[in-house]
Amino acid sequence: DAGITQSPRHKVTETGTPVTLRCHQTENHRYMYWYRQDPGHGLRLIHYSYGVKDTDKGEVSDGYSVSRSKTEDFLLTLESATSSQTSVYFCAISEVRGANEQFFGPGTRLTVL
Amino acid sequence: AQSVTQLDSQVPVFEEAPVELRCNYSSSVSVYLFWYVQYPNQGLQLLLKYLSGSTLVESINGFEAEFNKSQTSFHLRKPSVHISDTAEYFCAVSAATGNQFYFGTGTSLTVIP
Numbered sequence: 001d002a003g004i005t006q007s008p009r010h011k012v013t014e015t016g017t018p019v020t021l022r023c024h025q026t027e028n029h030r031y032m033y034w035y036r037q038d039p040g041h042g043l044r045l046i047h048y049s050y051g052v053k054d055t056d057k058g059e060v061s062d063g064y065s066v067s068r069s070k071t072e073d074f075l076l077t078l079e080s081a082t083s084s085q086t087s088v089y090f091c092a093i094s095e096v097r098g099a100n101e102q103f104f105g106p107g108t109r110l111t112v113l
Numbered sequence: 114a115q116s117v118t119q120l121d122s123q124v125p126v127f128e129e130a131p132v133e134l135r136c137n138y139s140s141s142v143s144v145y146l147f148w149y150v151q152y153p154n155q156g157l158q159l160l161l162k163y164l165s166g167s168t169l170v171e172s173i174n175g176f177e178a179e180f181n182k183s184q185t186s187f188h189l190r191k192p193s194v195h196i197s198d199t200a201e202y203f204c205a206v207s208a209a210t211g212n213q214f215y216f217g218t219g220t221s222l223t224v225i226p
Contacts, residue, residue, distance in 0.1 A: 004156075031212065040122075042203060042218040043157075050212060058213065090156055101147060102214055104156035 004105040023091030032074040036087040115140040119217035134189040136204030143209040
């Protein structure tokens, strides 16, 4: 299995509080992605990174920011969490774009009350 | 941009019966196609992928998918399902020159004893 860990695995927080989720990889892959998974929507891309300090927005980026200061770490921050951000968040990595498969982490279940 | 449609949100099937999970995509460029499987409370795992060459691709656990360019489809099939195949299945498309994957909304396969 690809070496991808996510922390925390579960989190309950209150509306308006900041939340940071961490994705850590040991594969030295260039590309990293954050998705959210919601019933009826499948997986939707939030942000992705194509290198250290190089990031871009995905389909549902509003309310989220990311940072990548090291190859192995990709952080997702909810500056002020809302109930609509209750979801399961998955990190993924890939070696190159396009043809290469994405390897997924185990997910973080976030509940915003 | 690309998009993926999985027409069946839920597919119940009896054990040892055949199954087909449908996936259609839209794209104006060359694409790569993937099927992922998600078991309960886990991340996504690659099942099989089509990059080029033979339009029929197979997985190690008996699934196969056929790329049909004229119908823009990539349906997943298995001639005889097992209880252990119960899971959520996601179809995904990636542009040959793109950074992003686009996922369908998923099909929940339930194998009935």
